[in-house]
Amino acid sequence: MRITVVAFLLFGLHPGSALLAQDHDAGVESPYAGFEQRDIASLSDDDLTELLAGGGWGFALPAELNGLPGPRHVLDMADDMNLSADQQSRVQTLFETMRSRAVELGGEFVHRERALDAWFEGVASGIARPDADELARLVDAAGDIRSELRFAHLGAHLKMLDILSPEQVAAYNRLRGYDSGNPCDDVPEGHDETLWKRHNNCDG
Numbered sequence: 001m002r003i004t005v006v007a008f009l010l011f012g013l014h015p016g017s018a019l020l021a022q023d024h025d026a027g028v029e030s031p032y033a034g035f036e037q038r039d040i041a042s043l044s045d046d047d048l049t050e051l052l053a054g055g056g057w058g059f060a061l062p063a064e065l066n067g068l069p070g071p072r073h074v075l076d077m078a079d080d081m082n083l084s085a086d087q088q089s090r091v092q093t094l095f096e097t098m099r100s101r102a103v104e105l106g107g108e109f110v111h112r113e114r115a116l117d118a119w120f121e122g123v124a125s126g127i128a129r130p131d132a133d134e135l136a137r138l139v140d141a142a143g144d145i146r147s148e149l150r151f152a153h154l155g156a157h158l159k160m161l162d163i164l165s166p167e168q169v170a171a172y173n174r175l176r177g178y179d180s181g182n183p184c185d186d187v188p189e190g191h192d193e194t195l196w197k198r199h200n201n202c203d204g
Contacts, residue, residue, distance in 0.1 A: 041117045043110065051110055054102035059150040063157035069164060069172040070157050071095035077175050081168050090163050098156040105149040112142040 035041060040048070050057050056070070064070055071094050074081065078088050116138045122128030161169070173179045 040110065040114050041120075042113055048110060051106035052103070054099040054106055056153055057106075057149075059153040060157050063154050065178070067169065067173050067178065068157040069160045069169060071098060071160060073176065074160065074164070074172060077172065080175055081164075081171050083164075083168070087163055091160070094156055094159055094163070098152055101152045102149060105145055105152060109142065109145045109149055112138070112145055116142055 038044065043051070047057070049055075060070055071091050074083070074091050075088070075095060078091075083091070119128055119134065119138055123130045128134075164172070170179065
């Protein structure tokens with residue numbers, strides 16, 4: 001009864017109070033709700049699948065988006081890029097070497113992320129001691145492998161420059177949709193040329 005009276009005093013005098021409380025509760029719900037069911041907190045099922053298969057996981061974007069081709073996509077577009085038989089062979093070898101290394105490192109990265117997750121689970125349950133030095137060791141262990149994995153992917157893009165001609169690199173970027181041309185050379189119809197060039201930082 002006392003609880004009922006208190007509840008009435010808190011919310012009964014202000015009909016909107018209960019709704020406000022509900023809105024407040026909804027506003028603080030974590031966007032990560034449900035992630036606690038994951039096998040490894042920091043990795044989704046898709047992440048695990050890609051890492052264990054040697055997938056890129058976005059590691060090579062600095063190379064890819066700055067125009068350095070990736071071996072897998074080059075193999076997919078070999079005919080459109082006019083690759084010679086020798087070039088295809090070299091790209092295939094590079095790709096297989098990279099993928100083999102990525103599978104190895106991806107598996108190790110998953111293993112170390114699992115260890116980090118398990119340690120925090122132990123801390124939360126009181127089994128493990130909340131020791132900062134142990135945390136640093138686990139974080140560094142996972143981070144070191146992540147760096148090696150990223151280097152494996154980025155390094156493969158870098159080596160492609162020794163295999164492809166500049167014309168083939170340009171063709172790759174065009175086929176991948178990255179080459180949109182120079183906006184300073186092509187003013188769209190209906191745009192003021194002076195304003196367009198100023199907006200795109202064109203000289204003159």
